[in-house]
Amino acid sequence: MNTLSYKTISANRETVDKQWVVVDAEGQHLGRLASKVAKMIRGKHKTNYTPHVDCGDNVIVINAEKVALTGSKMSDKVYIRHTGFPGGQRALTASELMDRKPMALVEKAVKGMLPKNKLGSKLFTNLHVVVGPEHKYAAQKPKTIDLNTIK
Numbered sequence: 001m002n003t004l005s006y007k008t009i010s011a012n013r014e015t016v017d018k019q020w021v022v023v024d025a026e027g028q029h030l031g032r033l034a035s036k037v038a039k040m041i042r043g044k045h046k047t048n049y050t051p052h053v054d055c056g057d058n059v060i061v062i063n064a065e066k067v068a069l070t071g072s073k074m075s076d077k078v079y080i081r082h083t084g085f086p087g088g089q090r091a092l093t094a095s096e097l098m099d100r101k102p103m104a105l106v107e108k109a110v111k112g113m114l115p116k117n118k119l120g121s122k123l124f125t126n127l128h129v130v131v132g133p134e135h136k137y138a139a140q141k142p143k144t145i146d147l148n149t150i151k
Contacts, residue, residue: 009048010050010053011043011048011049011050011053011055012050012053013053013054015048016043016048016053016054016055017046017048018054018055018056018057018058019057019058019142019143020057020058020060020137020140020141020142020143021040021057021058021059021060021142021143021144021145022060022062022135022142022143022144022145023036023037023040023059023060023061023062023144023145023147024062024063024133024144024147025061025062025063025064025066025067025106026063026066026067027066027068028067028068028147029067029068029069029070030067030068030069030105030106030109031109032147033061033067033106033109033147034106034109034110034112034113035113036147036150037059037061037106037110037127038110038113038114039150040056040057040059040145040150041056041057041059041110041114041123041124041126041127042056042114042115042123043055043056043057044056045150052119054119054122054123054126056123056126057126058126058128058140058142059126059127059128060128060129060130060135060137060142061106061127061128061129061130062130062132062133062134062135063130063131063132063133064102064103064105064106064129064130064131065098065102065131065132067105067106069094073094074093074094074095074098075093075094075095076093076094077093077094078091078092078093078094079091079092079093079094079097079108102131103129103130103131106129107127107129110124110127111124111127
């Protein structure tokens, strides 16, 4: 008898267990923080991970302005965008971006680690970056996660 005694379980929108999680960015390195947060948003840390389904958690990142960049990246790292008009290329260094909009540094790092398709756009809505230790998502009863314990 050549039958399998198990079946592969694929998660779907109804069977997914989504939770709310708080992550403190104070003293964390930007790239390592972003990769761990992207993994949690994607759901890769769960046993029922399914690549084509939003099975990750909703992540709240607090203290986004206290994230660390190593070396001279604060002055050397350049974020380039284009307005869409001829000669419309604009560039900001990481320190200029941090002064204007501290949340954007973490958001851009995490967004770059998500898939570049419709699912990635939907997953990005599960990220909530906040400046300071207070957030407006207390009603969801999020649990605090220490990123140093996550691999």
